[in-house]
Amino acid sequence: MKQKSRLLEKEGFSNFMASLLAILCGLAIGFVVLLVADPVHAFPGLLAILTGGLSDLRNLGQVLYAATPIILTGLSVGFANKTGLFNIGASGQFIVGAYVAVLIGVRCTFIPGPLLWLTCLLAATLAGALWGLLPGVLKALCNVNEVIACIMMNYIGMYAVNFLIQLTVFDSLKNQSLPVAENANAPKLGMDLIFRSGMTASSVNAGILIAVLAGIAVYYVIEKTKFGYELKACGYSRDAARYAGINEKRGIIWSMVIAGALSGLGGACLYLAGAGKSIEVLDTLAAEGFNGIPVALLGLNHPIGIIFSGLFVAYLNQGGFNMQIYGFAPQVIDIIISVVIYFAAFSLLLRGIVERVVKKKAHAQTAQTEPAPDGPPPAPGADQPKGGDET
Amino acid sequence: MSTVYFLVQQTMFFSIPLLIVALGGMFSERSGVINIALEGIMIMGAFSGILFINVMQSMFGMPPQLLLLLAVLVAAAVGVLVSMTHAYAAINMKADQVISGTAINMFAPAFAIFAARMIRSVQQIPFRNDFRIASVPLLGDIPVLGPLLFRNTYLTTYLGFAVLAVSAVALYKTRFGLRLRACGEHPQAADSVGVNVYKMRYTGVAISGALAGVGGLVFVIPTSTNFNASVAGYGFLALAVLIFGQWQPSRILFAAFFFGLMKTIASAYSGIPFLAELGIPNDIYKMIPYVATLIVLAFTSKNSMAPRAEGIPYDKGSR
Numbered sequence: 001m002k003q004k005s006r007l008l009e010k011e012g013f014s015n016f017m018a019s020l021l022a023i024l025c026g027l028a029i030g031f032v033v034l035l036v037a038d039p040v041h042a043f044p045g046l047l048a049i050l051t052g053g054l055s056d057l058r059n060l061g062q063v064l065y066a067a068t069p070i071i072l073t074g075l076s077v078g079f080a081n082k083t084g085l086f087n088i089g090a091s092g093q094f095i096v097g098a099y100v101a102v103l104i105g106v107r108c109t110f111i112p113g114p115l116l117w118l119t120c121l122l123a124a125t126l127a128g129a130l131w132g133l134l135p136g137v138l139k140a141l142c143n144v145n146e147v148i149a150c151i152m153m154n155y156i157g158m159y160a161v162n163f164l165i166q167l168t169v170f171d172s173l174k175n176q177s178l179p180v181a182e183n184a185n186a187p188k189l190g191m192d193l194i195f196r197s198g199m200t201a202s203s204v205n206a207g208i209l210i211a212v213l214a215g216i217a218v219y220y221v222i223e224k225t226k227f228g229y230e231l232k233a234c235g236y237s238r239d240a241a242r243y244a245g246i247n248e249k250r251g252i253i254w255s256m257v258i259a260g261a262l263s264g265l266g267g268a269c270l271y272l273a274g275a276g277k278s279i280e281v282l283d284t285l286a287a288e289g290f291n292g293i294p295v296a297l298l299g300l301n302h303p304i305g306i307i308f309s310g311l312f313v314a315y316l317n318q319g320g321f322n323m324q325i326y327g328f329a330p331q332v333i334d335i336i337i338s339v340v341i342y343f344a345a346f347s348l349l350l351r352g353i354v355e356r357v358v359k360k361k362a363h364a365q366t367a368q369t370e371p372a373p374d375g376p377p378p379a380p381g382a383d384q385p386k387g388g389d390e391t
Numbered sequence: 392m393s394t395v396y397f398l399v400q401q402t403m404f405f406s407i408p409l410l411i412v413a414l415g416g417m418f419s420e421r422s423g424v425i426n427i428a429l430e431g432i433m434i435m436g437a438f439s440g441i442l443f444i445n446v447m448q449s450m451f452g453m454p455p456q457l458l459l460l461l462a463v464l465v466a467a468a469v470g471v472l473v474s475m476t477h478a479y480a481a482i483n484m485k486a487d488q489v490i491s492g493t494a495i496n497m498f499a500p501a502f503a504i505f506a507a508r509m510i511r512s513v514q515q516i517p518f519r520n521d522f523r524i525a526s527v528p529l530l531g532d533i534p535v536l537g538p539l540l541f542r543n544t545y546l547t548t549y550l551g552f553a554v555l556a557v558s559a560v561a562l563y564k565t566r567f568g569l570r571l572r573a574c575g576e577h578p579q580a581a582d583s584v585g586v587n588v589y590k591m592r593y594t595g596v597a598i599s600g601a602l603a604g605v606g607g608l609v610f611v612i613p614t615s616t617n618f619n620a621s622v623a624g625y626g627f628l629a630l631a632v633l634i635f636g637q638w639q640p641s642r643i644l645f646a647a648f649f650f651g652l653m654k655t656i657a658s659a660y661s662g663i664p665f666l667a668e669l670g671i672p673n674d675i676y677k678m679i680p681y682v683a684t685l686i687v688l689a690f691t692s693k694n695s696m697a698p699r700a701e702g703i704p705y706d707k708g709s710r
Binding site for chain 2: 033034037055087088138142143144145148149151152153156157159160162163166182285290291293294297329331332334335337338339342344345346
């Protein structure tokens with residue numbers, strides 16, 4: 001047992017090293033892009049990206065605020081990935097949750113105090129769950145590919161929300177939803193007193209705690225419960241799971257429901273922040289939903305990893321915002337993140353090599369076969385010479 | 392009757408890009424590589440093609456149809472180039488194919504905006520739309536068929552049908568097609584009879600890249616007069632059309648036109664007398680294509696014909 005935990009530690013370490021390497025590659029290519037665009041300001045630009053989120057406490061607060069929704073959609077995508085489903089529908093689930101939260105926040109002002117906020121969160125979670133339920137049911141019962149069902153649900157959700165906003169909570173002057181009641185916004189918990197610079201406070205609020213708690217909860221469910229184990233088993237092999245007596249249809253539905261709930265919660269957290277943000281009536285899909293995909297991938301679908309990757313992406317974005325004073329378009333950040341993700345795909349291979357080396361060492365020390373680590377399966381790397389393991 | 396003509400002409404503008412891109416995706420997935428990067432490749436293709444048109448229009452007075460054909464070639468070349476990064480990750484590095492696809496989807500719009508702002512200081516790239524063909528000589532004068540298919544059209548429409556015909560023949564009637572399909576169904580078996588699986592998969596991804604690049608350009612030209620780093624989610628819709636079409640050219644054609652027609656009704660209902668009188672709100676109409684697709688799928692998906700080895704990296708050593 002002791003040996004196993006040591007091995008797992010090493011696996012976590014090699015994961016971390018691999019991610020770090022991918023991030024360095026991304027930053028290097030981002031720097032090259034900056035150099036090509038404007039050699040004079042490239043270095044200060046890169047510095048702004050790297051330090052922008054930490055330049056003052058207000059910026060750090062903004063990072064935490066921006067991280068909240070993408071951590072939640074990242075958890076949504078990552079959770080579905082763990083169970084073998086690709087939830088590309090986080091965008092629709094997100095916006096539906098956001099709408100329900102805003103609707104209650106504007107119309108149900110009879111609910112007193114922070115209870116209103118909690119009601120909004122709960123309702124948004126349910127709405128998101130409902131939006132995930134439908135693709136789940138279609139997949140489980142009618143064998144509809146979840147990717148296509150989710151894409152359709154994204155558009156249906158977007159148009160439905162546009163329609164319903166105009167019907168119920170429309171600010172026709174600004175072409176967006178009405179502001180919610182003051183007590184529908186997340187409590188600041190004194191964080192606005194810490195994360196501020198001078199007179200301007202940041203938008204950070206209790207939402208970030210919700211996101212972190214959600215991450216821990218997802219971790220607990222996936223890793224520590226029988227229910228989560230069953231869902232994961234479905235993800236590895238649907239047939240094997242069925243053979244083991246797991247109701248895999250129920251598993252599909254549940255994992256889409258939970259993924260939807262997380263995205264819906266993310267929608268509520270973005271708009272119930274007292275940051276003056278309202279849902280705009282536009283024919284574009286909510287970007288936070290799609291940003292959940294890179295966040296999940298960067299966090300290797302691990303709930304705790306996703307919390308950090310969400311923070312990292314938000315941190316880079318804040319840096320990109322600061323970098324604009326040097327005349328660079330903030331899209332450099334997306335370029336960097338995409339390169340990081342691309343190299344993260346390679347890093348799975350790298351991790352496989354690191355793991356093999358570690359295994360070999362352990363093998364030499366103990367002269368007995370190691371138990372297979374129960375993390376994600378090692379990346380298949382046939383081109384690499386077999387390191388003499390499993391003799 | 393003029394309403395019908397109008398509807399058919401409009402449907403072409405929506406369906407043809409979906410058709411081209413979904414057929415591209417078909418080649419990639421039939422070879423065993425999931426290509427979720429279609430959206431990103433479309434954006435890169437549209438970006439390079441439109442930029443090429445923009446530059447050429449301001450420098451040379453080229454015949455518009457020739458310029459369009461050259462732009463199509465540029466878009467295809469850039470599409471192939473971008474798709475190769477996906478192929479390298481998916482085939483050589485045996486990476487999770489969703490990851491590199493997502494990376495490209497994220498990279499493309501960011502790069503298009505960044506590059507456009509660097510080159511032109513604004514992110515939109517305008518172009519003069521003189522590619523529309525009011526009426527094809529001779530063919531446009533045929534009664535009924537003429538107005539349906541040969542008026543108010545673009546060269547790219549016929550390109551789309553040509554791609555369909557070539558794809559169907561290539562996939563089912565050639566040695567290449569048989570080998571490609573074998574690599575997507577059972578790569579080990581294909582390898583055992585001497586087919587180079589890696590090469591076939593590279594070819595599949597390259598074709599998907601070329602067609603997605605062209606599809607991006609084909610989408611932008613009839614529907615806009617500038618390119619704003621977006622193809623409005625058509626890459627994802629093409630993915631949906633591909634799955635809806637069960638990875639088969641004839642069904643993809645049907646799926647693309649079903650979706651295109653729904654989309655046309657949704658965007659042009661005010662021009663259709665009896666629909667305009669119903670007084671249903673705009674947003675409800677816009678939902679129709681997506682709801683209809685879901686309903687059709689719910690009834691037709693029982694037997695999915697997805698390529699069996701799709702998304703699984705080929706490993707020579709595995710059993």
